[in-house]
Amino acid sequence: MITIENLEKKLKDNELNNIYLLYGEERYLLETIVKKIKNKFGQIIKGINYLEIDEDNIEQLIPNIETPAFGFEKKLIIIKNTNIFKREVKKKSIKVSEEKDKIIKYLQNNKEVMKVDVIMVFIEETVDKGKMLTALEELGAIICKFEYQKISTILSRLKSICKAYKVTAEDNTLKYFIENVGTNMQDVINEIRKQIEYVGERGIITNQTIDILVTKHLEGVIFDLTDNLGKRDIKQAMLVLNNLLYAKEPIQKVLITLYNHFKKLYITKLSIKYNKNIVQTLELKPNQLFLITKYKIQAEQFKEKELKEILEKLIDLDYKYKTGLIDINIGLEAILCTYCS
Secondary structure, three states, X not given: OEOHHHHHXXXXXXXXXXXXXXXXXXXXXHHHHHHHHHHHHOOOOEOOOEEEEOHHHHHXXXXXXXOOOOOOOOEEEEEEOOOOOOOOOOHHHHHHHHXXXXXXXXXXXXXXXXXXXXXXEEEEOOOXXXXXXXXXXXXXXXXXXXXXXXXXXXXXXXXXXXXXXXXXXXXXXXXXXXXXXXXXXXXXXXXXXXXXXXXXXXXXXXXXXXXXXXXXXXXXXXXXXHHHHHOOOHHHHHHHHHHHHXXXXXXXXXXXXXXXXXXXXXXXXXXXXXXXXHHXXXXXXXXXXXXXXXXXHHHHOOOHHHHHHHHHHHHHXXXXXXXXXXXXXXXXXXXHHHXXX
């Protein structure tokens, strides 16, 4: 297993490996690595020296490995979302299960040929420990799991990008940026580009430029909404809600996100009360640890009884909306107004 950073370094410094397994939830960085592999490979002509294999045509993998890349030294094959790394295969994917054994046997019996003729990149969402993974490990495949990045890693990437464009941004400013944008790397990259374009070369990214330009992720907006509720500022809370709806954020999604947020505040409140580990009780991932302080601060703005009542009202609203007893917009506004009154 190799880290994303080390994989990036290898692609920058060395020749390509002949087998890769890339998987995980951070799809932006994964796809970026795939692009780098393609660029390193060189000229690509689909059907000749470049092929794509998926669950529907998995039986074509071995024939395509055996077919020469006419006029080219090697062939690049992308094998994506085939599910051959899952231990349990759904009934409709029996073909995948049958092909998996053939592929494993073929790879084991043709190690030297593949090193010369082909580069294979397996791309999956999840990978189970099993025969297929073991086979790739024995063949010396480069295996990399693309997890959501820790805040420290995202900060490091952001500083490198700003430096490359001769733009200044303090660590606290970049942390504020992440709080507003979230940790999805696609969103992070898109939003930092906007900041860089706005301030220009030798410019400075500030909290003010972030407030002006950034498109906040839904969870970030919910934090703002909750802050205003905690302060009993119904005017500002309604403004935040209306801005969400104006931006065409589905009201059902807003309701679910608001419920989940108050549930986390309630759990935080109880964790503090009973001296429990907040990270464990909230089941926070490494890229979410920066939220602990925010949850603690917001939880202090509400009484335990208030949080429980809000959750009960949101559940009741969901039921009444689904059974046609109330308009969801009106119901949500009523809950907010009642709490702030």
